[in-house]
Amino acid sequence: MMNDDCIKIVLEKLAEDTDSANTLFTTTLLNKTWNLLATQNLYKDPWKYCLYNYCDKKKLISTYILCYEYFNNANFNRVNTDEPLPKRPCTGEITPDIYIPRYDYISKANNLHIPVLYKCIESWYASTKNPIIRPDEITDDMRLNVNDKFFQLLKMFIDRALIKECTFHESQEFTAYPIQLQHLNELITTLFNRHLHLRYLNLGYFNCNDNGLEILTDKCTALETFKIKAYGCSDEALAKFLRAQRKLTKLKIRDATEMRETMNAIGTLSQSIVKLRILNCNLENCTSPFTNIGECTRLRSLYMRCISFTTNTSLSQLLMPIAQNCEFHNIDFSKTPLPVEVLIEIAKKSSTTLRRVHLVRPDNDTQYLDLSAGIEALAQYATNLRHFERDILPSEIDSTSYFLNSIGQSLERLEIDSNMDGRDMSNLIETIGRKCQKLCVLNISNFEFNLDAFEELVNGCRLLHTLNIDYSQSVNDRVLELLVHASSLQTLYIKLCPNVSVEEIERFHEEREFAGEREVEVEYY
Incomplete structure (x- = not known):
């Protein structure tokens, strides 16, 4: 027992x-x-079950509404009694046959995912209509009732739940979502008055502004994770908020138009910051080397995606302090220019710690184009690398082959898809098959190859569960035949492969089933 x-x-x-x-x-x-x-x-945290449809959204909201009715009244102290309440408090209705909640389930939540709460209420409301409708059939008039119930339950969560984690607005396309700055103010103020400290706050695509940051700066200083779309925020307000934080370990900033003061403020988090993500931001007014961020010696993960830098300052001089001082596990410079000498320094400094490297080329980049020397440096130093992503150039094929021969045995994910204008990539694919036995995910879309090279790949990479060979003239029924007995395969991407027909894909599924292999999700058109 x-x-x-x-x-x-x-x-x-x-x-x-x-x-x-x-x-x-x-x-x-x-x-x-x-x-x-x-x-x-x-x-x-019921929201994670709702996200993946492991939860009955309608039943969940019905339970919460009962909690709202029974525990938001004078009978609240009866929460732990075995004796059921005889009436619905809101209506006085006698309820001999209705379920009476034993607990206040709202009070048990410590994670408030507001977008999922709203989606659940939409599903619940659609199920109450006669006849039942789909959530996407809710009219503007009905939306008022949905929002009314949403705000009732949102207030109950804010007032009663022991919220430590909160997500405000994850989706960029969620147009009906009615949350406003006043609700952020109510959440932060109420939790502050109850002496509850948020550990995690994801504002997502919520349109925060300087007023919102001022609320957070005054009453929310113990965050460990913070994510924000900073388009409507000034550089000064965001920097002030960061300087007020005492425990911040994970920071994600997207869509900031100016970041000079913000980048300086990040340096004040040197004793805590571990993960830093800067996405689609303008750093053109940042002209001093990032020495202060280089002093964040606990920094292990750095994402700088889609970043605009000034052309008047040496990018190598700007980034080198970070490369020289931080021992990274993950770096991601997708769609961001990266000087080859900085990549070499990262490979040397982070030789034993580096696990993931993402280097998707920026659009129209000419100055920082060829990273061959940097890829070779990864091969020489980063012997524990697990993930590598780079849309390689023709001039980088030799360095990539050297990289795979040197450390391919440690790779679990490899994405080197790139348009080679019909160049035969069979030698590189054979190298993958011989050297990358632990590979689980592979993207070689746009590559052309012979059948022998592909057979070497299939036989060598027995653990492969996701394979992307989109946009290839070389993919045909013989290629699919080789994949019939790839027992680990779960997902296959073969979009815009002109030499594959629907009939051949159907035959592939039938042969897999006949051979007793698992079903494969095939994406094609």
């Missing part, structure tokens, strides 16, 4: 899986102890 501590550990571990909702629910039926502990884990 396990004691309560053991049960608690087992259920906490179980709750980490997004498909564990049904299992957790079943364990609530065992006895009182299991019921209490499983319920805590089931309702502390």
Whole structure:
């Protein structure tokens, strides 16, 4: 018989899986102890189950509405009694047959994912119509009722839940979403007055501005993770907010138009910052070397995607302090110019720690084009590299081959897709087959090759579960035949491969089934 501590550990571990909702629910039926502990884990973050459809959204909202009605009133102190409440508090209706919640499930949440809450309420509302409608059939008039119920429950979560993590607006396309700055103010102020400190705040695509940052600066200083779309925020306000933080380990900034003061402020997080992501930002007014960020010696992950730099300052001089002082696990300079000498320095300084490198070329980049010497440096120093992404140039084929021969045995993910204008890439593909036995994900779209080279690849990379060979004239029925017995394969991309027909793909599925191999998701058109 396990004691309560053991049960608690087992259920906490179980709750980490997004498909564990049904299992957790079943364990609530065992006895009182299991019921209490499983319920805590089931309702502390129900949104992850909703995201992957492992949760009945309609039933979840119905339960929350009952909690809203029964526990947001004078009878709240009856939460732990076994005696059910005889009436619905909001209507006075006698409810002998209706389910009465034993717990205030709202109060058990410590994660508030506001967009998913709204989507769940949409699903619940659509299910209450007669006849039932789909969520996308909700009219503008109906939307008022949806929003009314949403704001009721949102207020209950803010007032009653022990919120430590909050996501405001993840989707860029969520046009009906009614959240405003006043709700951010209410959330932060209420939690501050209750002496609750947010650890995680993801504003996502929420249109924050200087007023929002001022609220956060005054009342939210213990964040560990912060993500923001900074288009509507001034450089000074964002820098002031960062200087007020005491524990920030993960920072993501997107769409900032100016960042001189912000980049300086990041240096004040030298004792805490571990992951820094700067996406689609303008750093043209940053002309001093990033020495202050280089002093963030705990920094392990640096993403600088789609960054605009000034042309009046040496980019190597700007970035070199970071390369020389930080030992990285992950670097991502996708769509961002990276001087080859900086990549070489990163390979040397982070030789034992580097795991992931993403170097997708910027559009119309001419000054920092060929990274052959940097790729060779990765081969010489970064012997524990797991992921590598680079849309390689023809001039980088030899250095890539050297890279694969040197450290291919450690690679698990390789993405080197690039338009080679019909060049035969068979030698490189054979090298992958011989040297990359641990490879699980491979993207070689746009590559042309012979059948022998592809057979070497299939036979050598037995663990491959995702293969992208889009846009290739070389993909035909013989290639599909070689993949029939690739037992680990789960996903195959063969879009715009003119020598493959629908009939051949259907035959591929039939032969896989006949051979007893797992079903493969094939994406083509």
